[in-house]
Amino acid sequence: MADIITIVKFLSTGVIALIEVIPASVAISLVLGIIIGILGYLQIPIIRYIVSAYIIAMRGLPPLTLLLLVFFSGSFVSPIVTAIVVLSVYHGAYIAEIVRAGISAIPKGQHEGADSIGLSVIAKMVHVIMPQVWLSIIPSLVGQYIILIKDTTLISAIGVMELLNNARQIMQVVYRPITVYVIVAVFFFVICFFLENLSKHLERRIKAKTIL
């Protein structure tokens, strides 16, 4: 039992790194995803090719490869910053696709209704289209963020002292690999399970709201 307390104590310092990385990545990837998603929907000449090149690139690369590539390219000194940038840019592409699909699912009539009262493209997006998109994409967004959270284990590869790296170190002291990794697994499972249920709950509430 004493062992387990030591292990948990040691591991918990790794949570601090995750608290730095996860909220920042979630926030940046969301902003990026919304902007890129809207640009992708609008199909603006030239920009549309940049947008699709970005999305194709991110979808075709394993996140670990991207992480190592950016880290060893020396673009960012801090591994934490590298982690935040890579996770944001990587998941931003997926979120852009979720946003774009969400906008496309809004009936044409909503666009025409907004156009007919003379709204600018930006006003239409902000006041008419996006508020309706939110509701429909929340479940997909939560799903993407669950993947992002699980992807944070990858950042151990570039030396961020997060849960998995801490686990490797404590293992060399206590030598109880199964216990250590079960604790790490439980940690991630609990967070993801909570988010999964939150997403289902939201989905139900949204359904009830839109059926009205």
Added chain:
Amino acid sequence: MEQEKRVVVEFKDVVKQFEDDLVVLDHLNMKFYDGETHVLCGRSGAGKSTLIRCINYLESINAGEILVEGEAVTKKRARAIRKKCGMVFQSFNLFPHMTILENALLGPMKSLNKQKAEIIEKVESYFHKVGLAEKMRALPGELSGGQKQRAAIVRALAMEPDLILFDEPTSALDPEMIGEVLNVMKQLSDEGRTMLVVTHEMGFAREAADKISFMDAGKIVATKTPVDFFHDPGHESVERFLKQIL
């Protein structure tokens, strides 16, 4: 008498073609006048809806020119034109996440940059006029079809447009709700608003229209006063159409 009235919308040799080469507007010439209620009728596919959707640039044209109050409708001027042309759609197109009051305030506030305080009374008075004073804070999803369409009419009125386009406003409604919408439209017509109405409601056309045009295959084949239209259409295709629907 016609000459005294101001032309609000003019079609000059307008051609509209869809990608599959289907010609929807075929060298169409037409003038719509200030203060008139002009009903457009004809079989489905005749180009009626396309005609009015070209006026506020929901559709673009391939050749010719459309003038709204003397200015050509172009992509660049689309927003300016839309601020002057209200539109009421067959499927309402209300914004479901806002109350109908918010629906009506959005255009004046976000596209005409007016303050809520300066317009709210006027907008509320429109809701009173169409009989929805009690429902202003309801979401569109809580309303019947007829109520939704009346709210959509208020949304168009709130922009204080020079012209209102109605694209089959009663076609998506249950029969018992058509009357309440037509009554509101009749009232607007009596007030002397400029209205361009695509509809199959011949009763409305007879009572409210100043002019009725019949469209066939992308052309306007006849434009008459209601009395003449129904009694002396003067065109074989109009006669056939009237026989079928009356």
